[in-house]
Amino acid sequence: MKTSAVRNQIVETASRLFYKQGYNATGINQIIEEAGVAKASLYQHFHSKEDLLVEYLTVKGAETNAALKAEAEKFEAPKEKILAVFDFLAEVSVQPEYYGCNFLNIVSELPVDSDRVRGVIRKQKDDVRAMFADILRPVHKEKLADELYMLFDGALITNKVHGNAWPIQTAKTLAGKIL
Amino acid sequence: MKTSAVRNQIVETASRLFYKQGYNATGINQIIEEAGVAKASLYQHFHSKEDLLVEYLTVKGAETNAALKAEAEKFEAPKEKILAVFDFLAEVSVQPEYYGCNFLNIVSELPVDSDRVRGVIRKQKDDVRAMFADILRPVHKEKLADELYMLFDGALITNKVHGNAWPIQTAKTLAGKIL
Amino acid sequence: MKTSAVRNQIVETASRLFYKQGYNATGINQIIEEAGVAKASLYQHFHSKEDLLVEYLTVKGAETNAALKAEAEKFEAPKEKILAVFDFLAEVSVQPEYYGCNFLNIVSELPVDSDRVRGVIRKQKDDVRAMFADILRPVHKEKLADELYMLFDGALITNKVHGNAWPIQTAKTLAGKIL
Amino acid sequence: MKTSAVRNQIVETASRLFYKQGYNATGINQIIEEAGVAKASLYQHFHSKEDLLVEYLTVKGAETNAALKAEAEKFEAPKEKILAVFDFLAEVSVQPEYYGCNFLNIVSELPVDSDRVRGVIRKQKDDVRAMFADILRPVHKEKLADELYMLFDGALITNKVHGNAWPIQTAKTLAGKIL
């Protein structure tokens, strides 16, 4: 069995803190305190802090993929599907508990040799890229997927830097141009 | 006089380590050890680790602005100037000691309330944006500056995530399209 | 369970050092070294050095109250009880490991805003004052409690300043006069 | 020449801080910063922090002796002179910048082997004791000097502990009784 009340508490708390504060800035002590579990309980479920990070990223990756696809599926035409993704970004980014992209936030904190974690992040981003390609394949424009995905991440990081919504609109505009 | 051998050693070493390992993952102890100076000497020149970070970002910001402008000035036509900037990115990003954008690397490590450091980063990015606008003004296309700057940062972060040169080429292609 | 071998070692060692050397002059490093425990073990039991100080003062306060009362109870007459307290002071103050009053020693080291620690000290002193009043109540002389308590502390501090037993005898004499 | 503008600044600042914050809690850095002098200038005038403490205590000792004598000399009768000293204490102790007795505050911070500094403090206290004896000699009551001095210090330390004026009144009352 992979789930338990304690394990869930740990993952939820760690996810919240890793997202809000960053990975390195979040200590094991804060996690167990806010989760209300014992330190040894955490290490029973996760061999290391990095394992907990991987769990966080994996779970959020699946959630994010599902959310993006759900938005796209609200429309029929490929172009509209794509633009809906950017609209979704715009919507999410103004929510009070939004602190940027879960995955881009972590990537700069990783040690150079952290292939395992970087792999999880890369996979989520490749899923986005693949989603764009899948959407565009029916109209034989799948070659635009890379450009759109780069606009997607550009919008996210620029929004993070400036704390402002304009980059997402700019990305959407640009996406509209090339489609 | 603002310079001294010790101060220079500190800034150089801290810059190298902050860039390669990240800010939080780099300790004061490592900096002083590799710089070969006493701990109190570091704190004579910088009141806190954050001050050292600000110095690093400020210096790199000026250097980066100068380098980008130097590349652009090799050409006459605005479009060529812009594309030269992306070519420069492509060139730099394959160098062995390249670990991504100095500024985007740091931005995700910052506590939410770190306005001072975030301000330095934002300024450097605004300088890039302004540079694009300055280049395009003669041909009355300065409204494209935001889109180009977003492509610029999108290229940098996507390159970081995937450890691959394709995003920079993709960004350049897209830049060419809209110019 | 509130006790453990490690915790006891920490409290005993810290108490000895705080008493002999003072609070500010005693470092955490010396405490853990002489106690033979790891630094993190200390912080498992006490959130801060100040918490350890509070523990020391609280324990010593209880011990001191008990000792003083035990001395007083050796006699029947209120006057004899009171004088017995001063005799006890005289006895204790010539012991080789006597370095003055645990509580008065600390009070001058406290930052002006240290209400918590100062409260512990004040409480112990109020206990002494109350003890004097309790002793004197049967003979309706409880109004002398304040004067006697002030003599008590005067004896302690003057003994500390001069490293000599005379102040305690002088205080006892004066106490005898007013009773 | 023993005086200079810089030296005066140092002594004044150190005195203020040693008094308000205590000796150990006051760092050299804070002194030179608030005094507006260079660190090496401080060490030119005082070989060590302890030397600065001795200077502070010596100067304050002389000032205190003079002030107490000035109060006593306002009256003719020995008893009135003595009571005037306690009235002076009461007056001083309610001033906003009063933090207790300069000398008793320091005595508990001293390492056990600090004979030099302890000697300065002891001298000042002996001066008070001698003053009481001098006042009482004309009426052949100089044997009360020790008791009065002990009341004097008892009033000061008890006032410090409780942050309240009552101990000084109590001491004065007691002094009146025995005179």
Added chain:
DNA sequence: AATGAATGAGCATTCATTCAT
């Protein structure tokens, strides 16, 4: 006489991890 720069040793506190129960 005065100073800015430099230092080794120490400060209180927190890190991620392990172990015995």
Added chain:
DNA sequence: AATGAATGAATGCTCATTCAT
């Protein structure tokens, strides 16, 4: 499955003092 206790190593920062100019 869950825990409280324990740890070695590292954190960012400050200490009083000295040196070269």
